[in-house]
Amino acid sequence: MKKKCDLTGSYQGRQKFIWYTRLTILLVLFSFLSASAATDSRFTNLASGVDDSSPVAQEQKxxxxxxxxxxxxxxxxxxxxxxxxxxxxxxxxxxxxxxxxxxxxxxxxxxxxxxxxxxxxxxxxxxxxxxxxxxETIGLEEVVAVGYGTVKKRDLTGSVAQVKSERLENEKPQSVQDVLRGNIAGLSVGFSSLAKGGGDFEIRGDNTLKTSSSPLIVLDGVIYQGGLEDINPSDIETIDVLKDASSSAVYGARAANGVIIITTKKGKQGKPMINVTSSVGVATMATLQDVHDPYDFINWRTDVMKSLNYYNAATNQKLYKFDDPTKLPEGVTEAMWRDGSTGELLDIWLPRLGLLPVEVKNYKAGTPTKWGDLVFQNGLRQDHNLSLSGKKDEVTYYWSLGYNSNEGVIVGDNFKTIRSRINLDAKVTDWLNVGINTQFANRDESAIRAAWGQIVSSSPWGSIYKDDGVTIRISPVDDLGRGAKYPLYDKMYQNRRRVYNTLISNLYAKVTLPLGITYQLNFAPRSEWYEYMNHQSALHEEWAKFGGQANREQSRIYSWQLDHLIKWNKTFNKLHTFDVTLLANAEKYQSWQNSMSTQGFSPTDALGYHNMSAGKSTANSISSNDEYSTGDALMARLFYSYNNKYMVTLSIRRDGYSAFGLRNPRGTFPSAALGWVISDEEFFKNDILTYTKLRLSYGENGNREVGRYDALSSMSIGKYPYQTISGTIYESNQLYVNRMANPNLKWEKGRALNVGLDYGLWGGKIDGSIEYYKMNTLDLLVDRKLPDLLGFSSVATNLGELENNGFEFTVNARVLNRENFKWQSSLNIAYNKNKIVHLYGDMVDVKDAQGNVIGQKEGDDTANRWFIGHPISQIWEPKILGVWQKGEEVEAAKYGQYPGDFRLEDVDNSGKINQLDNQFQGQTEPLYRWNLRQEFNIYKNFDLSLSFYSNWGHYGTYNVAKNRDGFPERVNAYVTPYWTPENPTTDYARIYSNEGGAVFNVWRKRSFVRFDNISLAYTVPKSIVQKADISNLKIFATVRNVAYWAPEWKFWDPEQYRNPDDNNNFTNGPSPRTFTVGINLTL
Incomplete structure (x- = not known):
């Protein structure tokens, strides 16, 4: 007999579902009202430890x-x-x-x-x-975040590391990067010298070619897409780093680069706590690479002119003409030196060195200019935070307000932000909790920095002002073609506004159901407003021809995420523990951008971007750009533990994302992990190795960091002129395709294996972990170059494979634990090496020494310097053998060079240096990283901490050794050793050396050890502060970026100097050393 379909029941079920959904959303939206309703005298007063109105309280206490x-x-x-x-x-x-x-x-x-x-x-x-x-024995009962939940360290099966903010509060970190730097094995934190700080993250190496290697950021359980500058470090409770695939697989398509989970502070049981932290400090120059001072500059210019004329047959017999006429070489008379010139000696000599009239005048007057004093400064830093937290009845609350103002070491580098956070959680009934986590940030990045790089080419004998003593010279030597620009000149005539406002929230409701099941709804909207306005004045000598220029840009981002979470946790017979998590996720992203620009203001550009309509109509430009994307996901995770000894974690996630091709919009990412607490076995128990757990995991993750429309064709509008037979010229509008579509574009996928061993010695006095991992990234997202006949330069596609492997070692030790002296130490070491396994699949012939084809292999990409079997950051260039010396003129001449020029290895003996002579010479990314931290508690009230970290085994470009700072007309340079016949060094070339037509860089080892931080704090005895109703008062001082040691690197900071330009400058500026003092007060 067929079962009758109950349509009425089905309809009623749908109505119940709709009703429950509406109720849940209303509860979330009105969480504040619910929280207020919950706060009445019926609940327990935690401050007093008594609940006078409850039935229990009426019984005998x-x-x-x-x-x-x-x-x-x-x-x-x-x-x-x-x-x-x-x-x-x-x-x-x-x-x-x-x-x-x-x-x-x-x-x-x-x-x-x-x-x-x-x-x-x-x-x-x-x-x-x-x-x-x-x-606690090695913190086994401590809780860490693992994605959509938490777990005790004892139950971990994946590779997860945690940093607690309370451990670093004396160091007053200024950013999320400061919290993490040097504290997690396998995590690389970039370095920024800007006032706002920052730096990129990378977990276990670079595992992609085109897209970003930055890990996914999760804030309070919700995927975070904002700037890290908007997160106040004072609000952070813990940061958990998920390094292996099994830990991060629950985030699927966005977790190929690992996951960083930030958990902010919540209110705690007890009376309300008011906390005030206030600090002030100064940023100073940690490293200063000197340029030639005024009088050394003259000696250097003498050597410059001698070097330029040394190998010129017409002039090399009279090199003495560039010598100081008061210190002529033996045998050279003044008449010989004058060589027919008349006038004062300085008026003859200084122009021979390339000095211009302004420089000659100042030299004779003895009035040099110290350009560094104009662009470098001691920057003031302030950070003030106020927070209120606690738990009143069934409402947990945390509110904070912070103001941060930082000045960098470059004049004009200024960063300001105001940040506020509210975390509320209310237990409305026995089965319902509602809450909200909200963060607001206002970021001002309007400041314009001085063009500090100009000091490298600014003559110390140039002038700031013209002869009237008031008007600023655009060029210190009145010649922009041969000298620098006044470093503050552009800044003087530019007005800019750049402001970000962000509002991020997570509204949630948690329902407790029978059988230990909970359901949680998260709704996380995010809004960002951005304003950019810029005006370049017509009073600027170079910009005057434009009649003033201005532009305005406004953009808005709105995105949301919706999570439905079902969890079940149950232990049977105190032996079998099950923890199940189910997730359904949806997300949406939208952005709107409008911009306009104009120039040629009339009658004046005094109002700049405030009066855009005053610009010339023919110069007006208006543009807009809107973007849209959606995504969804389903996820399931099962954790099972037997007797807290044997553990298994299984998970699977299926993601969809609108940016991928129509044929591959979705991807599936499984993982599995095992854990075995060996030390709980009877056969293993001993008094030395008191805790041992073996972990094994394997998983797959995805990478979806592609342009939202990379898989689609793109069309552009343009104008095309054509001429008729009669000679008339017309201009027609045209619509054309400028990007090839790829409906097969799919997820970049990572497959990772992790083997870990957690250990504890002597009951937890020493603990740590050892990890080995191997990760292969397949279907790499790259832009494949196309033949010209197709009409497109490239197409987004999936090709190639990368491999990362390495190990990590962590050890923590309680070295001493005396009544008046405690010492804790931690060390972590990480090794990582990657290689390219496959690229495009194009096969090329392999030939022997005689040119005979002996086989085939997959071809390399020499244009991008990507080679099969080699690291992504492989160096592939001609090898420097040293410097040509006197007596080697004939051999050097074969390559168009002279003694004092760098000598390159001619691998094929062709008589010229080209790409055929390139060789593999190491890599630009470190092979080893280690971090060392020491913590001391002295006489209970003093806390001292020191931290060090190191990057080792990598190279950086060191082109300053070429001594080719632009053109000979440049009027200054960094103080660097250089080759002369009297100083025949093999590490540095002569001034303005000749490269012989070869293209190469000078490479030096960039390995370093940095003394990163030293902090000292004093906690005022409670017997003193409690008299003023103060719970805790701490005074602290810290120095960040104390010093570094780099045995083979002698130019600026080895960590900061990453991407220099052709003149050995870099964008961000010199690294700062910061000194900070402050107080931490709790009422």
């Missing part, structure tokens, strides 16, 4: 008091003591004492404190209970 101490006998303030199963609680005072009223003499008290074992103690009619808190 049982008072308990006692003292909480450490194993060394010290009182522990701040321990949380709660009555199990209730909200009654109290916090131990400065002397470790507590007193609270328990509901009955049979109650159980729970004692908890960060870093110490949580203890449950039955009252059993006792009125006095003293407790000795024990240290």
């Amino acid at each position: 049982f008072n308990v008091k006692g003292t909480v101490k450490s194993q060394s006998g010290e009182a522990i303030p701040g321990v949380t003591i709660t009555v199990k199963g209730t909200n009654t609680g109290i916090i131990s005072d400065v002397n470790g004492n507590y007193s609270l009223s328990a509901p009955s003499a049979k109650s159980t008290l729970v004692f908890s404190f960060v870093g110490l074992k949580t203890q449950e103690i039955a009252v059993n009619n006792r009125t006095s209970i003293n407790v000795v808190m024990e240290e």
